[in-house]
Amino acid sequence: MNSKERFLAAINHEVPDRVPLDLGGWVTTISSIAYNKVLKHLGINRECQVFDWLRQTVDPEEDVLERLGVDTRYVHIGKPKSWKFAPKQTERGLYVVDEWGCGFVKTPTTLYYNLIDSPLAKAGIGDLDAYAWPDPRDPGYLDGIAERAGKLAEEGRYAVIGDFAWETWYERAWKLRGMEQFYMDMALNRDFIHAILDKTLELHLEFLDHVLSACGEYLDVVIQGGDLAGQKTTLMSPADYREFVKPRQAKAIEFIRSKTQAKIFYHTCGAASSLIPDFIDVGIDILNPVQVRAHGMDAKGLKDRFGDKICFWGGVDSQQVLPTGSPADVESEVRDLVRAMAPGGGLVVCPVHNIQADVSPENVLALYDSVAKWGTYPLPQDI
Amino acid sequence: MEKLRATIKSGDGGAVKAELDVLSGQGHGARELLDEMIESLREVGEAFSRGDAFIPEMLIAARAMQAGADHLGPELIKTSSDSKIGKFMIATVSGDLHDVGKNLVALIFKGNGFDVVDLGVDVSADIIMAAYAENQPDIVGLSALLTTTMGAMEEAVRALKAKYPDAKVMVGGAPVTQEFAVRIGADAYAPDAALAVEVARKLISAR
Numbered sequence: 001m002n003s004k005e006r007f008l009a010a011i012n013h014e015v016p017d018r019v020p021l022d023l024g025g026w027v028t029t030i031s032s033i034a035y036n037k038v039l040k041h042l043g044i045n046r047e048c049q050v051f052d053w054l055r056q057t058v059d060p061e062e063d064v065l066e067r068l069g070v071d072t073r074y075v076h077i078g079k080p081k082s083w084k085f086a087p088k089q090t091e092r093g094l095y096v097v098d099e100w101g102c103g104f105v106k107t108p109t110t111l112y113y114n115l116i117d118s119p120l121a122k123a124g125i126g127d128l129d130a131y132a133w134p135d136p137r138d139p140g141y142l143d144g145i146a147e148r149a150g151k152l153a154e155e156g157r158y159a160v161i162g163d164f165a166w167e168t169w170y171e172r173a174w175k176l177r178g179m180e181q182f183y184m185d186m187a188l189n190r191d192f193i194h195a196i197l198d199k200t201l202e203l204h205l206e207f208l209d210h211v212l213s214a215c216g217e218y219l220d221v222v223i224q225g226g227d228l229a230g231q232k233t234t235l236m237s238p239a240d241y242r243e244f245v246k247p248r249q250a251k252a253i254e255f256i257r258s259k260t261q262a263k264i265f266y267h268t269c270g271a272a273s274s275l276i277p278d279f280i281d282v283g284i285d286i287l288n289p290v291q292v293r294a295h296g297m298d299a300k301g302l303k304d305r306f307g308d309k310i311c312f313w314g315g316v317d318s319q320q321v322l323p324t325g326s327p328a329d330v331e332s333e334v335r336d337l338v339r340a341m342a343p344g345g346g347l348v349v350c351p352v353h354n355i356q357a358d359v360s361p362e363n364v365l366a367l368y369d370s371v372a373k374w375g376t377y378p379l380p381q382d383i
Numbered sequence: 384m385e386k387l388r389a390t391i392k393s394g395d396g397g398a399v400k401a402e403l404d405v406l407s408g409q410g411h412g413a414r415e416l417l418d419e420m421i422e423s424l425r426e427v428g429e430a431f432s433r434g435d436a437f438i439p440e441m442l443i444a445a446r447a448m449q450a451g452a453d454h455l456g457p458e459l460i461k462t463s464s465d466s467k468i469g470k471f472m473i474a475t476v477s478g479d480l481h482d483v484g485k486n487l488v489a490l491i492f493k494g495n496g497f498d499v500v501d502l503g504v505d506v507s508a509d510i511i512m513a514a515y516a517e518n519q520p521d522i523v524g525l526s527a528l529l530t531t532t533m534g535a536m537e538e539a540v541r542a543l544k545a546k547y548p549d550a551k552v553m554v555g556g557a558p559v560t561q562e563f564a565v566r567i568g569a570d571a572y573a574p575d576a577a578l579a580v581e582v583a584r585k586l587i588s589a590r
Contacts, residue, residue, distance in 0.1 A: 114481075183439045230557060236439060
């Protein structure tokens with residue numbers, strides 16, 4: 001099997017030759033600091049530049065992806081023409097306003113940019129139409145995507161992943177409003193939440209139409225997301241999720257399905273297990289990142305309850321094992337994950353979220369090499 | 384008192400104040416009213432810890448509590464019923480700008496009768512130490528959301544304990560665990576804002 005065949009078998013709940021591997025997406029990639037250590041460790045004399053300014057992560061290069069055995073290849077959107085990343089040095093640190101008008105700062109002590117200014121914090125519903133929304137059909141987004149996706153599809157070697165979350169319609173809304181205000185509005189100003197989510201979803205669907213018209217036919221997966229849970233439980237009640245989020249997830253998925261045959265990948269951090277039946281109901285094919293240390297997210301439980309109806313993508317603990325464990329601990333973690341979730345396919349492995357700056361290159365290699373070692377089907381008897 | 388408790392849970396600060404005025408007018412003392420509101424907030428907190436209430440419900444109740452406590456403030460001071468359980472100093476550690484969780488903890492502690500000093504986010508160990516000397520809090524709370532800043536949490540705890548062996552430190556945040564708290568020498572850990580108050584009460588009464 002080649003990578004694409006392996007990947008497609010897994011996400012179709014069939015058994016591939018081995019468990020497929022991922023690295024390089026919006027929230028499944030690696031910090032530039034950690035990546036450059038990996039390069040050094042591999043004896044590669046190169047420094048890689050930051051690709052995602054917000055998270056200070058990279059787009060991993062082909063030789064590293066091959067060394068790690070990664071089965072996915074990403075189609076990223078181009079840079080918008082109407083906005084440029086232009087941080088200014090201020091007394092707080094490096095400050096930048098994004099395409100949506102939100103302000104972010106990276107201080108000397110922080111590893112990435114953090115939201116500090118939310119322009120719609122005090123807005124009323126009546127203010128939303130007049131706001132300076134970004135152009136979802138910015139021509140820059142299309143730069144190279146048809147060529148890249150087309151080439152990948154034609155070569156047929158790797159799974160083609162459309163990296164099209166565009167920071168998600170859900171997260172854009174609370175970043176514009178401010179997280180605290182947004183969650184208070186969810187209780188006290190529900191009309192506002194509907195209005196702002198309607199707006200961000202509308203823009204997101206325009207964006208999806210823009211990019212999927214260019215390359216939808218070539219894609220195996222479309223990336224979507226929006227964090228709905230924390231370490232212990234969901235951020236809002238299941239009832240609020242079903243009122244505010246679920247119908248909009250459904251709308252986005254219906255639209256995506258009208259433009260491509262690709263599977264739908266949904267990212268939510270945290271203890272989201274109470275929402276998984278709804279995710280299945282609304283048509284999500286793949287759940288990411290499977291934050292195994294969050295409450296109710298143990299791999300075996302999830303596989304037993306939902307493994308026949310949804311695929312799992314992620315699963316290697318990044319809260320304890322990757323930053324503070326040894327390579328042997330990482331291998332043990334991978335074994336546990338594969339044992340729990342690999343039977344019958346339906347598993348793509350990568351770390352839970354981006355590999356952070358403090359993860360050693362030895363641990364990065366241990367992760368990917370351990371899947372190759374323990375994740376070949378039929379799975380080892382002693383796994 | 385049912386109506387007062389309901390106004391806290393509804394998050395309607397205006398309704399809280401109105402009801403407080405009604406009840407004061409009926410002769411209820413400020414301290415009694417404050418205690419009723421604290422009890423209402425505690426009920427929401429317990430529901431939050433249990434998984435029956437979520438961020439929106441917890442936030443609005445804490446905010447309504449704040450509005451109510453502020454409204455009673457002058458009367459509490461006048462009647463010397465403004466006694467605080469203790470002083471709580473909180474910070475998000477160096478390298479970490481996340482504050483929603485920390486803010487909720489600060490709000491709930493204030494609502495529960497603590498005097499709260501909030502040092503903000505991205506706070507270095509040096510500043511924590513200086514603030515400890517200046518404020519003399521009964522308890523220090525440290526928050527971290529990022530795994531990459533847990534080292535800064537450890538540094539702050541060890542520095543505090545080295546210079547002020549009697550300092551009581553509690554820690555929290557998504558990647559923080561009981562085990563980590565013990566390893567770095569913290570006195571306590573709490574998995575959420577509501578439980579944090581109970582942990583803090585125990586720490587204070589154990590002194």
